[in-house]
Amino acid sequence: MKLFAQKEAEAFVKTGAKEFRYNRDTRLTPGAKDIFTEADVKLVFDEGAAAPAAAPVSGGAASSGTPDDEKLWNSAEATKLKQQICDIGRRIWMREYCDGNGGNISCRLGADRYICTPTGVSKGFMTPDMLCMVDGNGKQLAGTWKRTSEFLSHAAIYKSTPEAFSVCHAHPCYAGAFAVKGMQPPPRLIPELEVFVGTVAYAPYMTPGSPEMADEIFKRAPKHQSIIMGNHGVITWGKSVEDAYFKMEITDAYCRTIIHAQSLPGGTAIPADGMSDLMKIKQSIGLPDDRYDLKPAQLAEVDPWAEVCGQHGCSSPVTPWNPQSNVEAAPAEMEALVQKLTDEIVKNLSK
Numbered sequence: 326m327k328l329f330a331q332k333e334a335e336a337f338v339k340t341g342a343k344e345f346r347y348n349r350d351t352r353l354t355p356g357a358k359d360i361f362t363e364a365d366v367k368l369v370f371d372e373g374a375a376a377p378a379a380a381p382v383s384g385g386a387a388s389s390g391t392p393d394d395e396k397l398w399n400s401a402e403a404t405k406l407k408q409q410i411c412d413i414g415r416r417i418w419m420r421e422y423c424d425g426n427g428g429n430i431s432c433r434l435g436a437d438r439y440i441c442t443p444t445g446v447s448k449g450f451m452t453p454d455m456l457c458m459v460d461g462n463g464k465q466l467a468g469t470w471k472r473t474s475e476f477l478s479h480a481a482i483y484k485s486t487p488e489a490f491s492v493c494h495a496h497p498c499y500a501g502a503f504a505v506k507g508m509q510p511p512p513r514l515i516p517e518l519e520v521f522v523g524t525v526a527y528a529p530y531m532t533p534g535s536p537e538m539a540d541e542i543f544k545r546a547p548k549h550q551s552i553i554m555g556n557h558g559v560i561t562w563g564k565s566v567e568d569a570y571f572k573m574e575i576t577d578a579y580c581r582t583i584i585h586a587q588s589l590p591g592g593t594a595i596p597a598d599g600m601s602d603l604m605k606i607k608q609s610i611g612l613p614d615d616r617y618d619l620k621p622a623q624l625a626e627v628d629p630w631a632e633v634c635g636q637h638g639c640s641s642p643v644t645p646w647n648p649q650s651n652v653e654a655a656p657a658e659m660e661a662l663v664q665k666l667t668d669e670i671v672k673n674l675s676k
C-alpha cells in the first residue's frame with residue numbers, strides 16, 4: 326500500500342498534470358484529496374492498473390516502464406544515485422550555477438537506463454522522489470515528475486562517450502560570460518583545468534533540448550569533458566556524479582579567474598615543457614584530451630592573453646588558436662565598429 330499524502334499531492338500538482346490515476350494499492354490522504362480538488366486535478370481510479378501508485382507525469386503521459394524497470398528504479402543502487410544527484414543539485418544551486426529551474430543532472434543506471442532530474446524544479450531543492458528514469462531516447466520509464474527537456478544533450482554524451490557515467494548541465498555566470506561572447510576560454514593558464522578538464526570546447530547556439538543541440542554535443546564529447554554551449558551554459562561529463570560536477574566547478578573557476586585577471590596588467594602562461602608535463606600526468610590518469618598528439622612547441626603556440634584580449638576588443642594582436650571556435654578575431658571589423666561608435670558619440674555630443 327502506498328500512501329499519497331499532502332506533500333506528494335503538492336509535488337504532483339506542480340508538474341501541471343490534470344489527471345491523477347491510482348489503483349487499489351494507493352491510498353490518498355484527505356489532505357492530498359483537498360490539494361487535488363483545489364488544483365482541479367481529476368482523480369481517476371484505475372482498478373486494472375498493476376503497478377502501485379501509477380501516477381502520470383506532467384502532461385498526462387504515463388511512465389511506461391516494465392516490472393524490471395520498476396525493480397531497477399527501486400534498487401539500492403538507484404537509491405544511492407538519486408541521493409547523490411540531489412546533493413549535487415544542492416551544490417550547484419549554492420554555487421549559483423543555476424538560476425530558477427535551470428540546469429539538469431543525469432547518470433547511467435543500467436543498459437539504456439538513466440536517472441535524470443525533473444523539469445520545472447530548482448535544482449537546489451530536489452528530493453529523490455522527484456527524479457525520473459528514462460531510456461536513451463528520453464522516454465520516461467519511472468518517476469511521476471516530468472523529465473528535463475534537455476535530456477537529449479545528456480543522451481548525446483552517453484551515446485558518443487562510453488566512459489561518461491554522469492552528465493551535469495548548468496548556467497554558471499563566469500563560463501556563461503564566455504558563452505554569450507561566443508568564446509572558448511584559452512588554455513595554458515592553470516594546471517587544474519589542463520589536467521582535470523582539458524580544452525573547454527565551444528558548441529554554437531542551438532535551441533536548448535533540440536536534436537540539433539544534441540548533435541553538436543555528440544561531436545565534441547569524446548574529447549572534451551566540458552563544453553560551453555553558445556548563449557546558453559555549460560555541459561560537463563565525468564566518471565561519477567560528483568566528478569561531472571567537478572568539471573563544472575573547475576570550468577567556471579577558470580573562467581572567473583580569467584575575467585578577474587583582465588583588470589590587471591600583463592599576464593604569463595604555462596611554458597611549453599610545463600604543458601608537456603601536464604599532458605603526461607593527464608594521460609597517466611587516463612583522462613581524454615584532444616592534444617596528446619601535439620609537440621611541446623605546439624602546446625605553447627597560443628598566447629592566451631592575446632587570445633582573450635583580441636576577442637575582447639582591445640588592440641593586442643590575435644592568433645586564432647582553435648579551429649573549432651566559431652569566433653575568429655577580425656581586427657578590421659573591430660576597427661570599423663569602433664570608428665562607427667566614435668562617430669555616433671561625437672554626433673550625439675554635438676547635438
Ligand SMILES: [Zn+2]
Binds near residue numbers: 428494496533558
Ligand atoms: Zn540549460
